[in-house]
Amino acid sequence: MAVLGVDGWRGQWVGALLEGRAVTLSVLPDAAAVLAARAAVVGIDMPIGLSDDGVRACDVAARKALRGRGAAGSVFPAPVRAVLRARDYADARRISVEATGGRSLSAQSFQLARSIAALDDALGEPPADHVVEVHPELAFRTLDDRVSDPKSSARGQAQRIRALTPVMDVVDALADAPAGVPAVDALDACAAAWSARRIADGVATCVGDGSRDARDRPMRICW
Structure with missing residues (x-):
């Protein structure tokens, strides 16, 4: 059974197709290509269910799970759904404040809005219910609690490779990665693929309050 992990990269997506221990990295040009992949589950590091008026419970729970483990700041609160129609960052901030009763929007969150x-x-x-929101930092720290350094550092990347090695042939995947794909995005896609496998096997951990958004997408994060 193949599963796919996906991480956003420069308006495109880095995909990690996991079958057994073998993992193949690729660049997927758009969301349609992600959904067209032959995978039982797609784990994607991108908000799916979006609140209309406040912070998602899954974001709060994910930050809490990562607090004190070096990665709480990696969980950006997802924008409210109305922000998706914003003209620019100033407009997005105005929409967010109006929809939430005062909460603005971080630049990091706005940068994700188009994707x-x-x-x-x-x-x-x-x-498409086989596409599930995941978060790589939760996966890495579940795999190995020694993962503690930033993913952009040599120590952090080595820690993540060490965490993934028992469950997939990650070094081979990195050696054969498409030219130009950064190691951080490739490793995040691999961690997302591990989460996708756990979801497919019915053993994943998920956080959220069980609610669904206005388009019937679940507001949850799994790993």
Whole structure:
């Protein structure tokens, strides 16, 4: 059974197709290509279910799970759904404040808005339920609690490779990665693939309050 892990990269997506221990890295040009992949589950590091008026419970729980483990700041609160139609960052901040009763929007969250919107459109009606939101830092720390350094550092990348090695042939995958793909995005895609396998096997951990958004997407994060 093949599963796919996906991480956003420069308006495209880095995919990690995992079959057994073998993992193959590729560049997928858009959300439609992600959904077209032959995979039982797609684990994607991108918000799926979006609140209309406040912070998602899954983001709060994910930050709490990573607090004190060097990665709580990696969980950006997902924008409210209305932000997807914003003209620019100033407009997005105004929309967020109005929708939430005062909460603005970080630049990091706004930078994701275009990719979130593209994925939201591609998921369709009813949503493709084999596509599940994941978060690589939760996966890495579940695999190995020695993962503690930033993913951009040599120590952090070595820690993540060490964490993935028992469950997949990650070094071979990195050696054969498409030219130009950064190690950080390739490793995040591999961690997302591990989460996708756990989801397919029915053993994943998920956080959230069970609610679904206005387009019937679940507001949850799994790993």
